[in-house]
Amino acid sequence: MISAQLPALQVVLPLLAGPVCLLLHHPRLSWALATAVSWLAFFISLALLDQVLSSGTIVYALGGWAAPWGIEYRVDEINAFVLLIVSGISAITLAFARNSIEYEIRAERIHILYTGWMLCLTGLLGITITGDVFNVFVFLEIASLSSYLLISLSRDPRSLTAAFRYLVLGTIGATFILIGIALLYVMTGTLNMFDLSQRIAGVSDSRTVKTAFIFLSVGIALKAAVFPLHLWLPNAYAYAPSAVSALFAGTATKVAVYLLFRFFFTVFDPQFSFDVMQLDRLLLPLALVGVFVASVTAIFQTDVKRMLGYSSVAQIGYMVIGMSLVSVLGVTAGILHLFNHALMKAALFVVLGCVVFRIGSARLEDMAGIGRAMPWTAGAFVIGGLSLVGVPLTVGFISKWYLILAALEHGWWWLAALVLISSLLALVYIWRVIEVIYFQPPSDPSREIAEAPATLLIPTWLLIVANVYFGIDTSLTVGVAERAARLLMGDAS
Amino acid sequence: MEIFGLYNYWIVVVLMMIGLYVVVASGNLIKKIVGLNIFQTSVFILYISIGKLRGGTAPILLEEPAAYSNPLPHVLILTAIVVGVATTALGLALAVRIYGAYGTIEEEEIEEQEN
């Protein structure tokens, strides 16, 4: 009985939890509710993935209204996988958030943060699960509005300007998407993704559809922080509370990248996106330039959170590279990296949360010599960092492996080489930090620094262990990513 | 003739450009929000235009077949308007907090203080 309603519960539970968190008006209670709901959402997404893997795509008519009139939720391999990432990262970072948030945010605002967190989760899960393009816009705005709020809750006044900048750019992006949706509706008379995918083929020659495609591409790319539309991201990540940065790094951009996949491969078919519009010719160079520019910029950052923000921009580039290879292998690499990068970036931001909790800053010079005082935290950073670089036995290696295979499949040597060279840049910025942590004497030796408490360390290490585990046992991740890629490429075999 | 017949779409485009220009060119945070509003309004008009049929009626309890305006885009845009209002409210609230923290809402002066 209840298993049939899972797609709705996935979204409705956090949506209801949001206002309740506000009403509870108590830091700990709100946190407890948010965490419980988040874990529940995680188990729902697990169940959904299991259902999809065993019995194929789930179609759910919201409120019992069938498709052309009502909103349809459509769960297939790819969004079931993204749902799992989003809810999983949210659940773990929430477990981490309690102490970290209490340290970083004024007590009377904490319950607001969890309200925002739940709404943001609702939005992200909603974007992912829905099969209706206008519904995408609505959930996108729910997620965006709550994320502006989450960023601005930090004590650092710069978070306010970061949130404002994100608000302006985010709204422009969302409005672009809205325009695209309108144009598509004009041409096809439907908002349902599945129907759209059937009907666009008949009208794909029209200028209106092409314009819609461009508006949608730019709008979503802005939300996904695809270079050069990434300007909002580094500051937003740097000044948001640590737990929020971890949530965003693991989920927000990932969902937007998922949307890119969804629109380029399902709503418009790949043949239109890449052969007619020749999107890959634009995306691939942009992504490559983005990878290099963002990585190099990351090297020169003094704030480690900001550095990781630039690193995220670079890593999104890898996903886009995988996408623009337009092959099963390439798309597999893209989706795989979506999952893997969520794991590593969330882990690294959470580690920084531990650091901030003890030394009150994420600036590189303040982190000198904390390796001895905080061995577990520093060790977690090393493993997470190596995963980012792509050292074997971590998830990063698996992503690189598939991405390079996909490049070689096209016979693109230069691309394989460039991907590898760029990961050396990641090595440089990660190693800068490791060197400071371990081999630089503390700037103020008299200051006593203790290891982060277990409530922070346990979630941190859960994420780190996941980084290693999914780097060794890839049957789930690669298996699902490959099935999703076949589905997107329309390759049933 | 056809070009002027679709004048409401021209208005959409013009408003859109004005809105975007204000957002980009203005350094004042409130003006940025105003620009954003103009930009969004243009899209509202777009949606309303595509649903409207000249001479069409509202599709409520029609006795006999008649030309009617498509209500769906109009309903959709109600949602978008709500979103727009929420965005404006949040943007203004942020502007207030920024004024509290920096004592100004001019972007250049804020940047000066941040560096």
Next chain:
Amino acid sequence: MSPEFATALAVFLPLFGAVGIALLDRHPNPRETVTLVTATALFLVVCSVAPAVYRGDEPAVHFLELVPHLSLALRVEPLGLLFALIASGLWIVTSVYSIGYMRGNNESHQTRFYVCFAVALSATMGVAFAANMLTLFIFYEVLTLSTYPLVAHKGTDEAKRGGRVYLGLLLSTSIGFLLLAMIWTWFSAGTLDFVNGGILRDTLDPSLLPLMLALYLFGIGKAALMPFHRWLPAAMVAPTPVSALLHAVAVVKAGVFSVAKVTIYIFGIDFLRDAEATTFMMWIAAFTLIAASLVAMTKDNLKARLAYSTVSQLAYITLGAMLVNTTALIGAGMHIATHAFGKITLFFCAGAIYLATHKTEISDMNGLGRAMPFTYGAMLIGALSIIGLPPLGGVWSKWYLAIGSLEAGQWAMLSVLFISSLLNIAYLLPIPIRGFFGQSSDRGETNAVREAPLPAVIALTFSALGCLVLFFFPGPLYRLMALVFAGQ
């Protein structure tokens, strides 16, 4: 204990040791006992695999599948056994030596030192026993990462700089070239298993072979081919036991071992010979060989001179592999062993001198030989072995390398080997000669010098004796290398 179990144990035993060492952080004596016991046990475990390999078996262990059809797996073949035997055997000697050195020198962070050492040995065993290129690559990277803290051990600016060069070069060559070559191989051949006779013969366009070979050989940065050799001199900031075991044996030999392994089991020597693909890399090796010797002559710092000497000696092995015939490869394999004994002896001596006198420059070491007879005697033996004079082990490897170059019809390479031996004499022999016959500027100071602590002296005497033993009993070594090619 079945050979399969022993194979897996060889990789895990040092890790268990590392955990034990870490737990005994505050108790130096039990901690060092753990190191010694682990080292001895590891050597015995590796020995226990040997009979099976000599019989022609190849014990294999399969851990798990990383991506479909690509596993983390071990398989012991003769070349790997040779490398594992040397590394684990010399670990015992080095452990004895480190105890004397680290305590005599009052080094800090000793627990970290021993833990990283044990992890590095585990990785070395993994490299030696890897059943496919991916497994080798993984352990290769673990080896790089686990030795970085040892290089940067002192934490001074100089040590950090050295560590940065070390890590930067090793990781960037391995990720930039080796990983690319490996994925390319996987893409073309559909497998990365080490198969006797190679896996690329029918799957790779022979015209691309030289490029692939260059990617592999430069990618294996640990083989220190010029221009990617700078990490080795940079690594000399590490404490001497590290330079001795890791940068004369484990790490650098992991490099040339990988080169040999790739040559034999990925490309296949017949394929390389038929396609005549090795000429370019052969000249690179020859150039490295001579150039590094010449640089070594200019170095006054003892460890720097030894480091460049190592670069040059490693090129012997790469050169042997690039001659692509059985004799040369047997010579290359034997050189892994003989150079290991010779060079570790020399490093032990360098460390002993530093312990006793705190001197690092060769020109300051006049006359020390009379005060430190054991150390300088061992140094003489080590130097002569590396030069390749009887009655020391180094003769045999150079002998086979020379015959191998004749078999390949490479007179030029023969002359390179000959010139380089002369250069060896020119830069190595002056050190003991100065020690025994040189006149010190400050006699009183020299008279006050005593031998280094006992454990250090025992270790260096032992390894010097090893050089002698290898001369008289090269049989097992030769048979092991001959086994590699027995199947072809």
